[in-house]
Amino acid sequence: MKKWRSIGNKVIPLSFSTLLIVFWQLIVERGVIARYILPSPWDVVLVCARILPEIKEHIYTTLQEAFTGLFVAIILSVMMAILMDNSPIIREVVQPLLVVSQTVPVMILAPLFAMWFGFGILPKIMVVILVCFFPIVVSLLEGLNSLDQDFLNLMKSMKANRWQIFYLAKFPSSLNNFFSGLKIAATYSIIGAVIGEWMGGKSGLGVYMTRVRQSFALDKVFATILIIIVLSIILFKIIELIQFLVMPWRRAVSK
Amino acid sequence: MPIVEDVSFYLHKNEFVTLLGPSGCGKSTILNMIAGIVPVEEGKVYIDGRDCTGEVGNVSYMYQKDLLLPWKKVIDNTILPLIIKGETVGEARKKAIPYLSLFGLEGFEYKYPFQLSGGMRQRAALLRTYMFSKDIVLLDEPFAGLDAITRYNMQSWLMQVADKVKATILFVTHDIEEAIYLSDRIYVLTERPARIKEEVKIQLSRPRERDIVTSTQFNRIKKHILLNLS
Numbered sequence: 001m002k003k004w005r006s007i008g009n010k011v012i013p014l015s016f017s018t019l020l021i022v023f024w025q026l027i028v029e030r031g032v033i034a035r036y037i038l039p040s041p042w043d044v045v046l047v048c049a050r051i052l053p054e055i056k057e058h059i060y061t062t063l064q065e066a067f068t069g070l071f072v073a074i075i076l077s078v079m080m081a082i083l084m085d086n087s088p089i090i091r092e093v094v095q096p097l098l099v100v101s102q103t104v105p106v107m108i109l110a111p112l113f114a115m116w117f118g119f120g121i122l123p124k125i126m127v128v129i130l131v132c133f134f135p136i137v138v139s140l141l142e143g144l145n146s147l148d149q150d151f152l153n154l155m156k157s158m159k160a161n162r163w164q165i166f167y168l169a170k171f172p173s174s175l176n177n178f179f180s181g182l183k184i185a186a187t188y189s190i191i192g193a194v195i196g197e198w199m200g201g202k203s204g205l206g207v208y209m210t211r212v213r214q215s216f217a218l219d220k221v222f223a224t225i226l227i228i229i230v231l232s233i234i235l236f237k238i239i240e241l242i243q244f245l246v247m248p249w250r251r252a253v254s255k
Numbered sequence: 256m257p258i259v260e261d262v263s264f265y266l267h268k269n270e271f272v273t274l275l276g277p278s279g280c281g282k283s284t285i286l287n288m289i290a291g292i293v294p295v296e297e298g299k300v301y302i303d304g305r306d307c308t309g310e311v312g313n314v315s316y317m318y319q320k321d322l323l324l325p326w327k328k329v330i331d332n333t334i335l336p337l338i339i340k341g342e343t344v345g346e347a348r349k350k351a352i353p354y355l356s357l358f359g360l361e362g363f364e365y366k367y368p369f370q371l372s373g374g375m376r377q378r379a380a381l382l383r384t385y386m387f388s389k390d391i392v393l394l395d396e397p398f399a400g401l402d403a404i405t406r407y408n409m410q411s412w413l414m415q416v417a418d419k420v421k422a423t424i425l426f427v428t429h430d431i432e433e434a435i436y437l438s439d440r441i442y443v444l445t446e447r448p449a450r451i452k453e454e455v456k457i458q459l460s461r462p463r464e465r466d467i468v469t470s471t472q473f474n475r476i477k478k479h480i481l482l483n484l485s
């Protein structure tokens with residue numbers, strides 16, 4: 001029964017997506033919507049393959065920005081979460097600021113960053129850090145708080161110090177939440193870099209996208225979107241793989 | 256309303272003493288105070304005549320829940336107190352291995368806690384408690400979450416272990432039969448706020464056979480406590 005359900009869980013969404021794509025393909029092929037307004041999925045795939053040589057360098061730039069930003073965001077957010085977890089005062093002060101920082105639209109901040117930090121790689125990385133920081137901090141903080149209070153007391157009764165409580169219990173128990181946040185951050189990182197690139201620059205998927213949009217090459221716009229989606233999914237899967245390797249007990253649970 | 260009021264009791268060396276009381280009366284709170292985890296507003300805790308009120312680390316304490324870390328293998332869970340004392344994993348494991356068979360964990364030391372049955376998890380938690388190696392052991396309803404048959408077997412097992420390892424045990428339960436079967440003395444507690452209603456000396460000889468619970472002497476004690484509780 002369980003097995004059937006888990007197969008059903010995959011079959012239903014997959015066939016639904018397939019149906020949508022087939023529907024899209026058909027309405028374009030039958031001329032319901034003109035090709036220059038909406039390219040068909042198959043066109044997009046073909047264009048994708050064709051532009052790959054010229055777009056490779058842009059992919060590389062975007063990935064570089066996304067990775068750097070994500071990496072810096074991880075370090076900063078882990079430090080921040082630990083600080084907030086250890087000091088109620090810091091938490092009280094920072095929490096509202098964090099939430100406010102998320103209400104400012106990235107689309108407004110990106111041009112500001114461009115004005116402040118120029119058109120190089122730095123403002124793009126800043127956008128990535130900005131969008132990745134929040135999900136990691138929030139989830140990690142929740143994870144650090146998720147440890148059973150009784151377990152904390154048990155450790156205290158064994159004379160554990162704060163550092164031991166942190167690395168033996170709190171940190172490992174927060175890994176699950178940490179990876180949830182990390183997966184969200186990883187998927188945001190690519191699109192964050194692209195948004196940063198819209199504000200100008202020499203290379204990157206966002207720069208390329210702006211160019212092809214201005215020349216009304218819609219099929220290329222769609223091809224770029226497809227590449228962004230694929231890159232984001234790959235990054236998501238990589239994080240999932242790391243989680244799988246880092247948390248062996250979790251693997252055994254799901255068996 | 257205070258949780259605990261005017262509770263005063265003692266334990267002899269190597270004695271098995273039980274606090275027996277209804278759910279929510281404050282049994283865990285009493286243990287927490289002895290373990291130094293909950294602040295004591297009034298009163299004192301003495302160990303060997305020394306005032307230990309509010310001090311942690313003087314007793315081995317097992318919680319009501321097994322509290323095993325899901326990401327640590329069984330053996331690494333049991334050596335947690337040694338790791339906290341600063342021993343390396345290698346040294347600590349070496350010290351725990353001789354006890355695995357006594358605690359019925361042989362062959363399961365490299366499994367994760369969720370792969371164990373409820374009774375085994377409790378034994379792993381008990382071994383962890385034991386590895387803290389203090390003379391006084393506090394056990395808070397260690398078998399409350401188990402099914403009747405497992406609980407029954409665990410009681411006999413604990414009886415043997417207690418005889419072997421020679422420890423002073425303060426046991427908490429709301430199961431009358433369990434209390435009589437295991438203990439040298441029982442303190443019967445009232446509803447919250449917990450007070451001591453009665454001290455019952457259990458004059459059953461040791462070693463006790465499992466079927467002692469059906470003997471007339473056993474049932475006389477049981478009846479006495481039951482009447483006193485209501």
Ligand SMILES: Nc1ncnc2c1ncn2[C@@H]1O[C@H](COP(=O)(O)OP(=O)(O)OP(=O)(O)O)[C@@H](O)[C@H]1O
Pocket residue numbers: 258276277278279280281282283284285319429447
């Ligand atoms: N940290 C706390 N703050 C306030 N009240 C508490 C706290 N911990 C426990 N209590 C209350 O104190 C009372 C006694 O709790 P305690 O856990 O000591 O009971 P218990 O006898 O161990 O119960 P059980 O049999 O359910 O384990 C309960 O009414 C509980 O709600």
Ligand SMILES: [Mg+2]
Pocket residue numbers: 282283284319395396
């Ligand atoms: Mg309790």
